Amino acid sequence: xxxxxxxxxxxxxxxxxxxxxxxxxxxxxxxxxxxxxxxxxxxxxxxxxxxxxxxxxxxxxxxxxxxxxxxxxxxxxxxxxxxxxxxxxxxxxxxxxxxxxxxxxxxxxxxxxxxxxxxxxxxxxxxxxxxxxxxxxxxxxxxxxxxxxxxxxxxxxxxxxxxxxxxxxxxxxxxxxxxxxxxxxxxxxxxxxxxxxxxxxxxxxxxxxxxxxxxxxxxxxxxxxxxxxxxxxxxxxxxxxxxxxxxxxxxxxxxxxxxxxxxxxxxxxxxxxxxxxxxxxxxxxxxxxxxxxxxxxxxxxxxxxxxxxxxxxxxxxxxxxxxxxxxxxxxxxxxxxxxxxxxxxxxxxxxxxxxxxxx
Amino acid sequence: xxxxxxxxxxxxxxxxxxxxxxxxxxxxxxxxxxxxxxxxxxxxxxxxxxxxxxxxxxxxxxxxxxxxxxxxxxxxxxxxxxxxxxxxxxxxxxxxxxxxxxxxxxxxxxxxxxxxxxxxxxxxxxxxxxxxxxxxxxxxxxxxxxxxxxxxxxxxxxxxxxxxxxxxxxxxxxxxxxxxxxxxxxxxxxxxxxxxxxxxxxxxxxxxxxxxxxxxxxxxxxxxxxxxxxxxxxxxxxxxxxxxxxxxxxxxxxxxxxxxxxxxxxxxxxxxxxxxxxxxxx
Amino acid sequence: xxxxxxxxxxxxxxxxxxxxxxxxxxxxxxxxxxxxxxxxxxxxxxxxxxxxxxxxxxxxxxxxxxxxxxxxxxxxxxxxxxxxxxxxxxxxxxxxxxxxxxxxxxxxxxxxxxxxxxxxxxxxxxxxxxxxxxxxxxxxxxxxxxxxxxxxxxxxxxxxxxxxxxxxxxxxxxxxxxxxxxxxxxxxxxxxxxxxxxxxxxxxxxxxxxxxxxxxxxxxxxxxxxxxxxxxxxxxxxxxxxxxxxxxxxxxxxxxxxxxxxxxxxxxxxxxxxxxxxxxxxxxxxxxxxxxxxxxxxxxxxxxxxxxxxxxxxxxx
Numbered sequence: 001x002x003x004x005x006x007x008x009x010x011x012x013x014x015x016x017x018x019x020x021x022x023x024x025x026x027x028x029x030x031x032x033x034x035x036x037x038x039x040x041x042x043x044x045x046x047x048x049x050x051x052x053x054x055x056x057x058x059x060x061x062x063x064x065x066x067x068x069x070x071x072x073x074x075x076x077x078x079x080x081x082x083x084x085x086x087x088x089x090x091x092x093x094x095x096x097x098x099x100x101x102x103x104x105x106x107x108x109x110x111x112x113x114x115x116x117x118x119x120x121x122x123x124x125x126x127x128x129x130x131x132x133x134x135x136x137x138x139x140x141x142x143x144x145x146x147x148x149x150x151x152x153x154x155x156x157x158x159x160x161x162x163x164x165x166x167x168x169x170x171x172x173x174x175x176x177x178x179x180x181x182x183x184x185x186x187x188x189x190x191x192x193x194x195x196x197x198x199x200x201x202x203x204x205x206x207x208x209x210x211x212x213x214x215x216x217x218x219x220x221x222x223x224x225x226x227x228x229x230x231x232x233x234x235x236x237x238x239x240x241x242x243x244x245x246x247x248x249x250x251x252x253x254x255x256x257x258x259x260x261x262x263x264x265x266x267x268x269x270x271x272x273x274x275x276x277x278x279x280x281x282x283x284x285x286x287x288x289x290x291x292x293x294x295x296x297x298x299x300x301x302x303x304x305x306x307x308x309x310x311x312x313x314x315x316x317x318x319x320x321x322x323x324x325x326x327x328x329x330x331x332x333x334x335x336x337x338x339x340x341x342x343x344x345x346x347x348x349x350x351x352x353x354x355x356x357x358x359x
Numbered sequence: 360x361x362x363x364x365x366x367x368x369x370x371x372x373x374x375x376x377x378x379x380x381x382x383x384x385x386x387x388x389x390x391x392x393x394x395x396x397x398x399x400x401x402x403x404x405x406x407x408x409x410x411x412x413x414x415x416x417x418x419x420x421x422x423x424x425x426x427x428x429x430x431x432x433x434x435x436x437x438x439x440x441x442x443x444x445x446x447x448x449x450x451x452x453x454x455x456x457x458x459x460x461x462x463x464x465x466x467x468x469x470x471x472x473x474x475x476x477x478x479x480x481x482x483x484x485x486x487x488x489x490x491x492x493x494x495x496x497x498x499x500x501x502x503x504x505x506x507x508x509x510x511x512x513x514x515x516x517x518x519x520x521x522x523x524x525x526x527x528x529x530x531x532x533x534x535x536x537x538x539x540x541x542x543x544x545x546x547x548x549x550x551x552x553x554x555x556x557x558x559x560x561x562x563x564x565x566x567x568x569x570x571x572x573x574x575x576x577x578x579x580x581x582x583x584x585x586x587x588x589x590x591x592x593x594x595x596x597x598x599x600x601x602x603x604x605x606x607x608x609x610x611x612x613x614x615x616x617x618x619x620x621x622x623x624x625x626x627x628x629x630x631x632x633x634x635x636x637x638x639x640x641x
Numbered sequence: 642x643x644x645x646x647x648x649x650x651x652x653x654x655x656x657x658x659x660x661x662x663x664x665x666x667x668x669x670x671x672x673x674x675x676x677x678x679x680x681x682x683x684x685x686x687x688x689x690x691x692x693x694x695x696x697x698x699x700x701x702x703x704x705x706x707x708x709x710x711x712x713x714x715x716x717x718x719x720x721x722x723x724x725x726x727x728x729x730x731x732x733x734x735x736x737x738x739x740x741x742x743x744x745x746x747x748x749x750x751x752x753x754x755x756x757x758x759x760x761x762x763x764x765x766x767x768x769x770x771x772x773x774x775x776x777x778x779x780x781x782x783x784x785x786x787x788x789x790x791x792x793x794x795x796x797x798x799x800x801x802x803x804x805x806x807x808x809x810x811x812x813x814x815x816x817x818x819x820x821x822x823x824x825x826x827x828x829x830x831x832x833x834x835x836x837x838x839x840x841x842x843x844x845x846x847x848x849x850x851x852x853x854x855x856x857x858x859x860x861x862x863x864x865x866x867x868x869x870x871x872x873x874x875x876x877x878x879x880x881x882x883x884x885x886x887x888x889x890x891x892x893x894x895x896x897x898x899x900x901x902x903x904x905x906x907x908x909x910x911x912x913x914x915x916x917x918x919x920x921x922x923x924x925x926x927x928x929x930x931x932x933x934x935x936x937x938x939x940x941x942x943x944x945x946x947x948x949x950x951x952x953x954x955x956x957x958x
Binding site: 475478479480482483484485486487488490491492494495568572573575576579580582592595596599602603606609613616617618620621624625628 | 656659660663664667668780781783784785786787788789792793795796800890891892893894895896898899902903913914917918920925929932933936937
C-alpha cells in the first residue's frame with residue numbers, strides 16, 4: 001500500500017468552496033487542509049452533504065457553473081492547481097489526475113461506444129494511433145477483469161451491467177496512468193456483492209501502479225484497511241484526521257464514533273438496534289456558531305454550542321488530530337453524556353438505548 | 360421570496376407591449392382617429408395626391424401604387440391580422456380546451472376518437488389546408504377567413520389542452536375530489552379546466568404570432584380578404600410589383616407585420632420565463 | 642425492431658387513408674360544383690352536354706363510390722387527370738417534385754448547418770453576451786415571414802447588386818452553379834424561421850446535456866471543450882433536433898408555396914396555387930394528399946432515424 005517514490009504529491013491548505021444560490025451562500029467546504037504523499041491513499045468519510053464530494057471536485061477543479069468560488073491552495077506536484085489556467089488544467093486531467101464517479105450509469109455517455117470513451121483521451125494526451133489506443137484499451141479492460149475485452153470495445157454502455165460499467169469507468173480513469181486518482185463513492189450505486197470486487201480492484205491498481213488515491217465514501221467500513229490515512233468530514237470541515245489504523249484503534253470525535261456505530265455489524269446479535277445519527281446535517285448557508293455537530297452530539301456541553309473547537313492533535317500522537325471539546329473516552333465526555341441522558345437529550349438517549357441501555 | 364424572484368420586465372419587452380397596445384388600439388379605434396384617411400381613398404383620381412408618393416405631412420408614410428395612404432392602410436390592415444388571430448385564439452381556447460380537457464380527463468373511447476381526428480387534421484401542413492379550404496369555400500371576406508382559421512385552430516389547442524389535462528388528472532386534488540365522490544363534470548369544470556388554463560394561455564400568445572404569419576402568407580398569395588380591403592400581406596403583394604420604383608410601400612407593412620409578430624413572441628417568451636422562475640421558486 | 646417498424650407502417654397507412662378521405666370530403670362537399678371548372682358557365686345551357694360530361698367524370702355517382710374509386714386508383718399511383726391540362730396528376734407531381742424537394746433540402750441543410758454552431762455556442766456560453774446575441778437573433782428570425790425575407794433578398798441581391806436572378810429556375814442539369822444561383826435566395830428566405838427554431842432547440846437541449854455526469858466525466862479526462870461539445874453533447878441533442886426538423890417539414894411545405902409563388906419557381910407549391918386559382922379540383926386533391934403523405938411519411942421516418950441514432954431504443958424494441 002505504501003509508495004516507493006516519496007515526497008508530497010498533493011498539499012491542500014485552507015480550502016473553501018462556496019456556491020452562491022438565490023437563498024444565500026452555501027459554504028460547502030470550510031477550511032480543509034491535508035497532505036497526500038505519492039503512492040499513498042487517503043479516505044475522506046462523511047455523510048451526504050458533508051462536503052466530501054465538493055472537496056474532491058474542488059481540488060480537481062470540476063465544480064462547473066459560474067456561481068462557485070474556491071479559495072485556498074491545492075498544490076499538486078509543486079503547482080497550485082486552483083490558480084492554473086483552464087488549458088493547463090486540461091493537460092493535468094487524464095495523465096496526472098483522474099476521477100471515478102459515483103454512478104457508472106450516468107458517468108458513461110449512453111450514445112458513445114465503450115471503445116471510444118476508453119481511448120479518446122488516450123489519443124488526445126498521448127497522441128497514439130487508433131490501433132495502438134485500441135490495443136491499450138483491450139489491455140486495460142483485461143486488467144480490470146472484463147471478459148471478452150475486444151468485443152466490449154464495440155458495446156454501448158447500456159449493454160453492460162452496473163459492475164461492468166464501473167470497471168469500464170475505472171479503466172477509463174487509469175488509461176493515461178494518472179499519479180492521483182479520486183474515487184468518489186465508487187461503490188455506492190452498485191450491488192453489495194459487487195462493491196467488494198470494485199474496492200479490491202481499486203486497491204490492487206493503486207498498489208500496482210504506485211498511484212496516490214483519494215477514496216471518498218460515506219462508509220467508514222470502506223476505508224478501514226484500504227487507506228493509509230482518513231479524514232472525517234462534517235458540515236464542510238475536517239473533524240478528525242488520523243492514520244486509518246490509529247483512527248480505528250482510538251476514535252476521538254463523537255461524529256466519527258457515531259458513523260462507526262451506524263454501520264451494520266454481522267458479529268453482533270441480529271436484533272441489536274442500529275444507532276442512526278439523530279437530527280439532520282446543519283444548514284450550510286448559516287452554520288451553527290459553535291461546533292457544527294453539537295446539536296446532534298450525545299456529549300455536547302454548553303461550550304460546544306458557543307465556541308468552535310480547533311482541529312488539533314492531543315496526547316502523544318501528533319498525527320492524530322480532532323476537533324472536539326469533549327473527545328470520546330475523555331472524562332468530560334462521560335460526564336456530559338450522563339448529564340445529557342438524564343436530561344433526556346434525544347441524541348444521547350438513542351446512543352444509550354443502542355448500547356444496551358446500560359446506564 | 361416571491362417578490363425577490365419575480366423577473367423584472369426588460370425595457371425591450373415593455374416596448375413590445377407598447378407596440379402591441381398601439382396596434383390593437385389603432386385597429387379598434389381606426390374609424391375615430393382624427394386625421395387618419397380613408398384607407399381606400401384613391402387621391403390621384405381627384406388630383407390631390409400621387410401614386411407611390413414619398414412621405415409627407417398629408418401622407419406620413421407616403422402613398423401606394425393606387426395613391427392610397429399607407430399609414431391608414433396599415434392601421435386598418437392590422438384589423439384583419441388581429442381579428443383573425445383573436446378568433447383563432449378564442450375558438451382554439453374555448454373549443455380546443457373543452458375537447459382537450461374532456462378527453463384528457465375521461466380518456467377511453469372519446470379520447471381515441473377525438474385524438475385520431477386531431478391527428479388527421481394536423482397531418483396537413485397548416486397553410487396548405489388553409490389554402491384549400493379558403494379557396495374551395497369561394498367567398499373571401501373577413502368573416503369567412505376568420506371562421507376557417509378559427510376552426511383549424513381547434514386541433515392544435517386540443518392537443519395542448521389534452522396533454523395538460525392528462526398531467527392535471529393525476530394530481531392529488533383531482534384524485535382527492537374523486538375519492539370524496541365529486542361528480543366528474545364538476546371536477547372537469549372546477550379542477551381540470553382551471554388548472555389547464557395557464558398552460559393554454561401560454562400557448563395562445565405563441566399561436567397568435569403563428570396565425571398572424573399564416574394570414575400574412577395567405578394574404579400575400581392573394582387568398583385572404585378580397586381587395587380593396589387592406590391587410591398587411593396583400594399590401595406587400597400589391598406593392599412588390601413597383602419595388603424597383605418605390606421600395607417603401609413594401610417596407611412599411613412588412614415592418615408592421617414583423618414588429619407585431621416579434622412583440623408577441625418576445626412577450627410570450629417573457630411570460631414563459633417568469634412562470635418558470637416562479638415555479639422554480641416554489 | 643421489425644414489429645416496431647411494422648406497427649409504424651400500419652399506422653402510417655391508416656393515417657393516409659383518413660387524410661385522403663378528409664381531402665376528398667373537403668373538395669367534394671364544399672360549395673362550387675366541379676362542373677363549373679369543366680364547362681364554361683354559358684355552355685352549361687346545354688343540359689344534355691352537361692349530363693354527358695358529368696357522367697364522363699363520374700360526378701353523378703354517390704360520393705363514397707367516387708372516393709373508393711379514386712382511392713383504388715391512387716393506391717396504384719393514379720391520382721386522376723387534371724381537368725385543366727388533361728395531363729395526369731401524378732405526372733405533374735412527378736414533374737414538379739424535384740424543384741420543391743431541392744428547395745426543401747437546401748433549406749433544411751443550410752438551417753442545420755447554421756443553427757447547430759449557433760445553438761451550441763449559445764449553450765456553451767449560457768447567460769453571456771454570446772447567448773443573448775444568439776437568442777435575440779433567433780427571436781428576430783422567428784418573426785420574419787418567408788415572403789418578406791424573400792422580397793428583401795430579391796431587392797438587395799437581384800435588383801441592387803445584380804448578383805443573382807430575381808425569379809425563375811435553372812435545372813440541376815443546366816449546371817450546378819446556375820442551379821444554385823436560383824435556389825439560394827428562396828432557400829434563404831425559408832431558412833430564417835427554420836434557423837431560429839432549430840437554434841432554440843439545440844441551445845436548450847445542449848444546456849440540459851451539459852449538466853450530465855458523463856459530460857463532467859469527459860471533462861475530467863482532459864478533453865478539449867469543443868470536442869466534448871460536438872462529440873458528447875451534440876449527439877444526444879441531435880435526437881430532439883431531428884424530431885423538430887421532421888415536425889417543421891409541415892410549415893416548411895406551406896412556406897414553399899409562398900416562396901415558389903414569389904420566386905416564380907416551377908415547384909409543387911406553385912402548381913397547387915395555380916390549380917387552386919383554376920379550380921382544378923383533381924389537381925388540388927392530388928397535390929394536397931401528396932403533400933400530407935410526404936409530411937406524415939417524413940415523421941414516420943424520423944421515428945425510425947431515432948432508432949438508428951439512439952442505440953438504447955434500438956435494443957428496447
